[in-house]
Amino acid sequence: MHPKNLISITDFTKDDYLRIMELAAEFENEPNQNLLNGKIVATLFYEPSTRTRISFETAITRLGGRIVGFTDSSSSSVSKGETLHDTIRMVSNYVDMIVMRHPLEGSARYASQIADVPVINAGDGANQHPTQTLLDMYSIMKTQGRLDNINIFLVGDLKYGRTVHSLLQALSVFENPIFNFIAPPELAMPIEYKRYLDEKGIRYFEHNEFTNIISEADIIYMTRVQKERFTDPMEYEKVKNVYILRNNMLENTKPTMKILHPLPRVNEIHTDVDANPKAYYFTQALNGMYTREAIISHIIGLK
């Protein structure tokens, strides 16, 4: 059974995750497949997003589909005051699928209730960005050969970072994950996610800084520590340089370890890491295209 939408990462089952991994590998092998021939997909981007939009649009084009839509709300009827409800009602009459990014949380779930065509959430505010999580999982699968028994370090803004929350939930359905959290106390992993892990009996460890313990990592997942998240600018100044990953810190890490980052990065991964074969973030972004081809095909039921 094919899920109709992808709004939240928890809408997919473990079988869906594994099927996406399989399909993404197929698309990596042969990216151009004419499965969406004659189909039209709307990409509604109410706020700009370079990587996500381009990777979705490339994925749709490689599948032979055509695209209508807008790249920011100033060029849509939103600027005339149209509600999301009316825009979605109208657009869903025209197209076969909707990909939407919107700054308000819950907007994608709402759109999926209005539209009679499938909706893929390409980010709803600070809430969910499930296609990012699936491409993160595909990157882990590809580099580690498995999604079970992964020791993952999540670093940076663990309080507001939607990608780390979704990844935590997704990896929790696999065997024996170990989570290590590295964050300043102000941006620590919220209690509700720790409670979620406790209930499932999954191990996690919290750290305030990088230590030698990263030698145990299979994956180091970096995120941006954003200045605007701090109420006290002094607090930001104190922590802003604590979470920078540099090449000389990677010496004792596993040879198979990979560094992931949802991008864009600012300074949290020093550019001297880029040449290290353990740096995987640019390939990770490429994996996004294959993963999105897989997600679209899975939802429309083409594969």
Added chain:
Amino acid sequence: MDKALQVSAIKDGTVIDHIPAERLFDVINILELDSCRDMITFGTNLDSKRLGLKAIIKVANRFFQGQEINKIALIAPNAKLNTIKNYHVVEKRVVEIPSEITNIVKCFNPKCITNHESITTRFKVESKKPIELRCMYCEKITSEKQVVIR
């Protein structure tokens, strides 16, 4: 003085007792009693050992269904329902928090879509004590202290 006599008795209907005094009008709104055609009497700021000040509502000829009355559980968790027939209490009930809350509570998250468009709010009750409601749209938790009636 017998409190029951502070609001005159009804022959048939329902008495909702032990409502926190400050929530009386929220209860009236949620139960849509403002559009009810039957006789309604209420008293408020009555002394209560448990609540300090309480309110009581008596609705003649109305008998509430379970789900209908559970809607008030969020704001009047200690409310008691007495079903009256021929001036006698024939049934006593307490309210229970339902597992899903529809269109009563406002999501606390200012960035939630339900606070920007005209949408019926829906929450899954994650915990009843203390109350924790997960918005089915933005997925954030509205806690007991944050509960605001729409």
